[in-house]
Amino acid sequence: NAGVTQTPKFRILKIGQSMTLQCTQDMNHNYMYWYRQDPGMGLKLIYYSVGAGITDKGEVPNGYNVSRSTTEDFPLRLELAAPSQTSVYFCASSYSYNEQYFGPGTRLTVT
């Protein structure tokens, strides 16, 4: 099993550009999550999904959108990138709400 994979690993965006962060899991988990981690800080939940076709907002959803058309994939869309979105983004998945397994992260810089 590859577990949770994320692409790209690194990205630099200009202010106002858009991009999609990809996340795929091969563990047949129903639950998937997107977190951001700012330097020296903990994890903040952006969006989550409890199954294909179902998504919900976390603590910091503004400026982001998600979709969940399959069990395996949970892409995160940034529209009109802003410097405040410079962060490391982690995708995670789990069988239920508890034991979450994380991907390696995408390091995003917006300048």
Place this chain on the structure above:
Amino acid sequence: GQQLNQSPQSMFIQEGEDVSMNCTSSSIFNTWLWYKQDPGEGPVLLIALYKAGELTSNGRLTAQFGITRKDSFLNISASIPSDVGIYFCASQETSGSRLTFGEGTQLTVNP
């Protein structure tokens, strides 16, 4: 949401020393998880605890679910340089609620 107070925020120890860190809350939880994040990587699940009083080991790591269900601790024995990283606690109030993460303990091990 509920807050988890993780302490200490950072620790600087010598190789070979034992380490203890804890996580507390004013709320009662039914699950405690401990994660480790290596520099530049995603968090990895170390130990999961599901019963009050439960004591679980994983190699040199030992974690306990507090008897009051409001706290948990993680001990690392005979620390080595590869123990460096950020240790996060995470907890869940009920089986249907999302995980809450602590802010992390940054561990530095001097050879």
